[in-house]
Amino acid sequence: MQSVILELDSIKLKKNIGEKIKFFRKKRGLSQDKLAEIVNIEMKSLSRIEAGHNYPQCENLVAIAKALGVLPWQLYFSDESKNIDDMKQELNEAINLNSNFIPELYQYLKLKQSI
Numbered sequence: 001m002q003s004v005i006l007e008l009d010s011i012k013l014k015k016n017i018g019e020k021i022k023f024f025r026k027k028r029g030l031s032q033d034k035l036a037e038i039v040n041i042e043m044k045s046l047s048r049i050e051a052g053h054n055y056p057q058c059e060n061l062v063a064i065a066k067a068l069g070v071l072p073w074q075l076y077f078s079d080e081s082k083n084i085d086d087m088k089q090e091l092n093e094a095i096n097l098n099s100n101f102i103p104e105l106y107q108y109l110k111l112k113q114s115i
Contacts, residue, residue, distance in 0.1 A: 013076075015052030017061075020075045022050045024068040039063045 025035050032050070036043040041060055048054040056064060065072040094101050 011052070014055055017055065017075050018050040018052040021046075021056075021064055021068070024070055024075070025050075028068055030067075035064070035067060038067045 025032070030038075032046050033043050036046040039046070039060060040063070045054070045060075049056050049060075061072055061075065065075055091105070095105070
């Protein structure tokens with residue numbers, strides 16, 4: 001049973017990463033051909049990554065993120081489709097419901113400021 005759950009999570013993760021890459025690629029106005037050329041991978045490989053069929057290799061993930069002007073973690077967690085006010089509201093609600101988020105958010109803020 002647990003292996004089935006892990007497999008489903010793996011499928012969701014591949015799809016999520018692919019969707020984020022596609023989102024940021026389109027946001028930057030790049031075609032799949034152009035991004036594949038910049039990253040030095042085959043267009044077919046990029047297409048399979050965006051479709052959620054394959055994970056990008058670590059080196060390719062870093063190169064894709066750099067070409068898209070984002071940090072690699074943003075290909076996992078970013079939700080650029082939301083507007084800032086909605087994000088602020090969600091953060092406020094999360095903090096009000098569970099103050100345990102405050103240290104994590106603070107650490108992230110300090111890390112982000114040091115980069």
